[in-house]
Structures are given as C-alpha cells and as structure tokens.
Amino acid sequence: MSGWRLAIDSGGTFTDLVAVGPDGRELALKVPSVPADPVMGPMNAIEAALLELGDVRVEDVAHGTTVGLNALLQRRFPRVALIVTRGFRNVLEIARHTVPGQWGAIYSWVKPPRVVPLEWIIEIDERVDADGAVIEPLGAKSVAAAVERIATGQIETAAICLLHSYRNPRHEQAVASALRARLPAMPLSLSSEIMPEFREYERMATTATNAVLTPLVGRYLAQFGAQAQARLGSATRVFVMRSAGGVVAVDEAARQPLRTALSGPAGGVLGMSRLALEAGHRRP
Amino acid sequence: MTKSADRLLFDFTGTEEQVHGSINFPADARFYARALLSTFKALQPELLVNDGVLEVVEVRVPEGTVLNPRFPAACSYRHYPLIRCFSVVLGALARALGGRVPQGADNMSGISFSGTRAGTDQTWYLSMPLGGGSCGRPAADGSDTVLMTPGRNVPSEYGETFYPLRIREFGLNPDSGGPGKHRGGLGYRILIEFLAPARVRVRTDRYYLEPTGVHGGMPGGTAEFIINPGTARERALPGKSDSGEVAAGDMLLVTSPGGGGWGDPLERDAALVALDVERGLVTTTAALLHYGVVPGDDDATAAQRRKLAGLRGPRPMFDRGERYREFVRRGVIQPRTSDL
Numbered sequence: 001m002s003g004w005r006l007a008i009d010s011g012g013t014f015t016d017l018v019a020v021g022p023d024g025r026e027l028a029l030k031v032p033s034v035p036a037d038p039v040m041g042p043m044n045a046i047e048a049a050l051l052e053l054g055d056v057r058v059e060d061v062a063h064g065t066t067v068g069l070n071a072l073l074q075r076r077f078p079r080v081a082l083i084v085t086r087g088f089r090n091v092l093e094i095a096r097h098t099v100p101g102q103w104g105a106i107y108s109w110v111k112p113p114r115v116v117p118l119e120w121i122i123e124i125d126e127r128v129d130a131d132g133a134v135i136e137p138l139g140a141k142s143v144a145a146a147v148e149r150i151a152t153g154q155i156e157t158a159a160i161c162l163l164h165s166y167r168n169p170r171h172e173q174a175v176a177s178a179l180r181a182r183l184p185a186m187p188l189s190l191s192s193e194i195m196p197e198f199r200e201y202e203r204m205a206t207t208a209t210n211a212v213l214t215p216l217v218g219r220y221l222a223q224f225g226a227q228a229q230a231r232l233g234s235a236t237r238v239f240v241m242r243s244a245g246g247v248v249a250v251d252e253a254a255r256q257p258l259r260t261a262l263s264g265p266a267g268g269v270l271g272m273s274r275l276a277l278e279a280g281h282r283r284p
Numbered sequence: 285m286t287k288s289a290d291r292l293l294f295d296f297t298g299t300e301e302q303v304h305g306s307i308n309f310p311a312d313a314r315f316y317a318r319a320l321l322s323t324f325k326a327l328q329p330e331l332l333v334n335d336g337v338l339e340v341v342e343v344r345v346p347e348g349t350v351l352n353p354r355f356p357a358a359c360s361y362r363h364y365p366l367i368r369c370f371s372v373v374l375g376a377l378a379r380a381l382g383g384r385v386p387q388g389a390d391n392m393s394g395i396s397f398s399g400t401r402a403g404t405d406q407t408w409y410l411s412m413p414l415g416g417g418s419c420g421r422p423a424a425d426g427s428d429t430v431l432m433t434p435g436r437n438v439p440s441e442y443g444e445t446f447y448p449l450r451i452r453e454f455g456l457n458p459d460s461g462g463p464g465k466h467r468g469g470l471g472y473r474i475l476i477e478f479l480a481p482a483r484v485r486v487r488t489d490r491y492y493l494e495p496t497g498v499h500g501g502m503p504g505g506t507a508e509f510i511i512n513p514g515t516a517r518e519r520a521l522p523g524k525s526d527s528g529e530v531a532a533g534d535m536l537l538v539t540s541p542g543g544g545g546w547g548d549p550l551e552r553d554a555a556l557v558a559l560d561v562e563r564g565l566v567t568t569t570a571a572l573l574h575y576g577v578v579p580g581d582d583d584a585t586a587a588q589r590r591k592l593a594g595l596r597g598p599r600p601m602f603d604r605g606e607r608y609r610e611f612v613r614r615g616v617i618q619p620r621t622s623d624l
C-alpha cells in the first residue's frame with residue numbers, strides 16, 4: 001500500500017470518515033450530512049481529512065451510504081414504468097399471496113402499495129418458454145405503444161421484466177433498445193441484468209426497486225465518484241459498500257443502486273464483527 | 285356469541301350433523317377457543333392468543349357435528365368450515381359493534397395437477413395453493429390475493445420449468461372485489477394451457493355462494509374452474525372435485541374468491557372508483573351499476589348516485605348475494621335471520 005485509504009459512511013445525520021495511511025497512521029473525523037444534497041456530506045469529510053493530513057496521495061475511497069435505504073423507507077419514488085409480458089400485469093400486486101403473522105392477521109393486514117402503481121405496468125406481446133425458446137415473437141406494435149406511453153407520461157425511470165428472461169434476455173434487450181432510441185437519457189433496469197434468476201415476482205420486484213432508486217441514488221453515486229476523483233486524482237479508486245458486504249466500483253454501483261441499498265448498515269455489521277473478533281469473541 | 289361480565293361464550297348448538305364429504309373438522313372446545321379468538325386480531329392486531337384465552341372463553345361444540353365429528357369422519361377439506369367459523373364470529377361482532385369491524389376472508393382455494401412424464405412411468409404432481417381477496421373493512425379496502433394459511437403461490441416460471449403446462453395469464457380477476465365504501469380485495473384470474481394430458485383436482489371456498497358484503501357493502505366474486513372456456517368443449521368443474529381430465533392443448537380458467545365489500549358503495553370516493561377503473565380492477569359497467577360513478581364526469585356521477593340510492597333503498601348489514609337469495613327462493617336454504 002503506497003497511499004492513504006479513506007472509508008466514509010454517510011447516515012441521515014452524520015458522515016464519518018476513517019483514514020489509514022501507508023505507515024499505519026490513522027485519522028477519524030465526523031461532519032454533518034446534508035440530506036438536501038447528499039454528495040456534500042462525504043465530500044466535506046474528504047476536505048476535512050485533507051485539511052488534517054495535508055497533501056497526501058489517496059489510493060482508495062470506500063463509501064457506505066443510506067441514501068437508497070432512506071428513499072425506500074420514506075417511499076420517495078420517482079415516476080416509474082414497468083414493462084411486462086402480456087398476462088402478467090398483476091404479478092407485483094399478487095406477490096406470493098402471503099400474509100405476515102399468524103391466524104387472524106389477514107383481517108387487519110393491509111398489503112402495502114407496490115413500487116410501481118398498476119396503471120404504469122404496461123404489457124407487451126411476446127413470450128419465451130422455460131427453455132429460452134421464443135414461442136411468440138416480440139410484438140413491434142405493442143412495444144411502440146409502450147414506448148409512446150412512457151415518452152409522453154413524464155416517466156423518469158423504467159424497468160423491464162419479461163417471463164423467463166434469465167434464460168433468454170433478447171426480448172428485454174430489444175425493448176431496451178426501442179426505449180433508448182426514443183429516450184436516450186432514461187435510466188433502464190433490465191431484470192436479465194439486475195437479477196437473472198427464475199421466479200418472476202422476486203425478479204420483478206427487485207428490478208422495479210432498482211429502477212425507482214436509479215434516478216436518486218444513481219445520480220448521487222455518479223456525482224460522488226466524479227467529484228471524489230476530481231479532488232483526489234483520477235488514479236484514486238472509488239468504491240461503494242454493497243448490501244452483501246463487499247465493495248463495488250462506484251460507476252457499477254450507480255447502475256445497480258439496489259445492490260447498495262443496505263450499504264451503510266452492512267458496513268456497520270462488518271465493523272462490529274471485526275471488533276468482536278479482536279475483542280476475543282470466537283464466533284465471527 | 286354471548287358476552288357476560290368476565291366470559292365469552294361461543295355456542296355452536298344447531299350446527300349441521302357430520303357429513304360423508306371431507307369437510308368435517310375434528311377438534312375440541314379448547315382448540316376452538318384459541319382458534320376463534322384469533323379473529324379478535326381484527327379489532328386488536330397486537331393481541332397475543334395463548335392458553336390464557338381458556339380462562340375467559342367457553343366454546344360449546346356438540347359431538348357428532350361437522351365441527352366435532354365422531355370417528356370415523358372424512359376430514360381432508362376440514363379447513364373450509366373452520367374458516368367459515370371465523371367469518372361467523374366476525375359477523376357476530378359486526379352485529380354487536382354496528383358493523384365497525386373487519387369481516388371474514390373466505391378465500392382459501394387451490395388447484396393441483398398430476399400426470400405421467402412422457403415416455404416414462406414416472407408420475408408428476410403439482411399443487412398450486414391460491415388465496416383470494418380479503419373483505420373491505422372500516423379502515424381500508426380489502427387486500428388482493430391473500431391467504432391466511434401458510435403456502436406461497438407457485439411462480440409461473442417454476443411451474444413451466446418443471447411441469448408440462450404453460451401459464452397464459454396470472455392475474456387479478458376484475459370486479460371480484462365486492463363493491464363497498466371500502467372495496468373487497470380481488471381474487472386470482474389464472475389461465476393455464478396443458479402441454480400433456482393431466483388429471484385436475486380443484487378445491488375452493490365460495491363456489492356456490494358469494495363472499496358476504498357487510499355494513500352496506502356488496503358481495504365479492506366467486507371461484508370458477510372452467511375447462512376450455514369460450515369453446516364448444518367448455519365445461520365447468522364443481523368447487524371441490526378431483527375428476528377433471530384434460531388433454532394436451534386444453535385450457536383451464538381459474539378464478540378464486542374476492543372479498544366482500546364494506547360500507548355503501550355509493551359512499552366510495554368517486555376518484556378511487558375512477559382509479560380502480562384506470563387500473564383495470566373495476567370495469568366501467570360495475571363502476572356505473574354498483575358505485576354510480578362515471579369516471580371523469582362529476583355531474584353524471586351525482587345523477588347516477590341519486591338514481592341508484594332511490595331505486596335501491598337502505599342497505600342491509602349483511603348482503604349474501606343474489607345466488608343466496610335464489611337458493612332461499614327455491615327452498616334450498618332456510619334463512620335464520622331477516623337479512624336476506
């Protein structure tokens with residue numbers, strides 16, 4: 001290791017920074033978060049660190065954030081559309097038809113609203129079977145109609161989840177091309193890229209959730225990556241903490257913001273686990 | 285249901301004698317005390333139901349009835365009378381509390397298929413548990429496609445990967461939510477194409493009689509199982525049946541029960557009715573006939589609502605639906621209350 005490494009965790013109130021130098025020197029500091037402009041918290045933390053450290057070379061920046069998690073919890077969603085296979089418009093509403101709790105819970109439990117309102121779930125003509133074979137070709141007219149509705153509906157982000165796309169993503173890719181041709185700036189989330197696994201409800205919910213996070217979290221992470229490199233040098237690598245515990249390059253995280261939804265909490269768990277090991281607790 | 289100072293009595297005297305069919309529920313009074321009290325979560329969602337209820341709840345279930353059969357008795361579909369008991373208790377609470385209580389969810393349903401793998405002697409079997417809508421309630425609409433017992437639905441991608449069938453449609457059944465100030469939840473509407481011969485078994489609640497509407501609400505939709513709908517070979521399977529045989533290429537249309545509505549549908553916010561129409565949950569016909577709403581036209585809506593209110597008179601506490609009234613007219617059912 002020849003440069004400093006910075007770890008920055010942003011919560012809703014404070015942003016914490018820990019820096020480790022090539023010689024083992026350490027620095028920890030805290031600045032306020034700025035919810036109205038979430039990039040300011042971690043950037044202010046970087047400025048505060050450089051003020052302490054002077055003109056040092058920074059090798060890595062790792063960032064944990066709760067921006068996506070807070071947007072999910074507060075249901076601050078942009079206008080979103082979801083394109084699905086004809087016959088499967090209600091999959092999100094149906095979910096797995098389960099009710100949390102025991103007998104009697106069904107009478108009081110209210111199924112929460114879905115991330116995409118039903119009027120913005122658009123069916124298209126197409127069908128791929130379980131082996132990935134096309135049994136009904138993509139209906140160009142229905143795709144054009146979907147693109148037109150989205151283009152004229154003040155939609156900010158779109159998701160595409162077609163049946164069996166984990167086996168054959170070509171119909172999803174063709175729909176994405178049609179959307180990009182008309183709306184080059186619109187963020188698109190394809191289920192065959194976000195979570196190419198079978199079981200349509202889970203894949204659709206994951207893809208749609210990624211779509212609603214993309215405008216806010218995607219923009220924020222892209223800005224943070226660009227500003228951090230502008231300040232620290234283009235050789236500095238910028239990573240974002242993922243929900244699963246590892247880190248991912250900031251531009252990749254900006255495309256798949258769902259994977260960093262539990263970014264901040266995951267960093268806390270990893271840190272506590274390490275502390276517990278160092279304190280002599282045997283079970284990690 | 286009788287409440288005294290410190291006790292609650294549920295008396296099921298008068299319940300039907302046990303039957304040859306498999307809807308007998310073998311259980312004792314202690315079981316029913318705990319099970320029936322779970323319905324009180326409708327009023328108090330945090331209520332913890334444990335053996336403490338035995339000190340305050342007494343249940344009388346005469347031996348030899350469907351709720352307490354003598355050995356031997358067929359029991360494989362025993363959950364249906366139990367779930368109906370929950371709804372009966374909630375109905376009694378509705379009378380006691382002037383209708384201000386959530387109502388039942390008689391929506392347990394399901395389909396299963398079996399056959400032989402092509403070119404082998406290996407059999408296959410797929411069971412698809414289904415729920416339906418829950419009833420509208422004082423604080424909210426009913427929820428769509430929920431089930432009170434454990435058992436998740438079968439993802440279409442799973443079914444198609446491992447079994448010789450194709451799911452053409454896996455959705456909600458429009459207009460199956462009972463009209464009400466708070467609409468009942470919607471049941472399933474599923475269309476399945478068989479790619480190989482199969483035997484079809486179906487079971488459901490609310491096949492003959494509609495889910496009850498409460499406190500002025502109207503009934504929800506019933507379950508249906510129709511083979512090759514809309515063709516010359518169309519035929520319906522009854523609500524509890526294991527006799528369906530289908531060939532490759534046959535289609536099966538399945539609907540599951542909706543929830544009954546709560547409150548007078550003419551009092552439902554017209555904007556919510558219009559949104560239900562936009563979302564494809566309520567048809568324009570039902571919006572006009574049951575809710576008196578013409579989406580986007582306030583004057584026409586006001587006129588239609590005045591007209592319907594005049595035609596129809598005050599709404600009853602329980603609306604068991606047109607099919608129930610037909611059974612009463614034919615003498616199949618002898619009603620015990622004045623709420624027809």
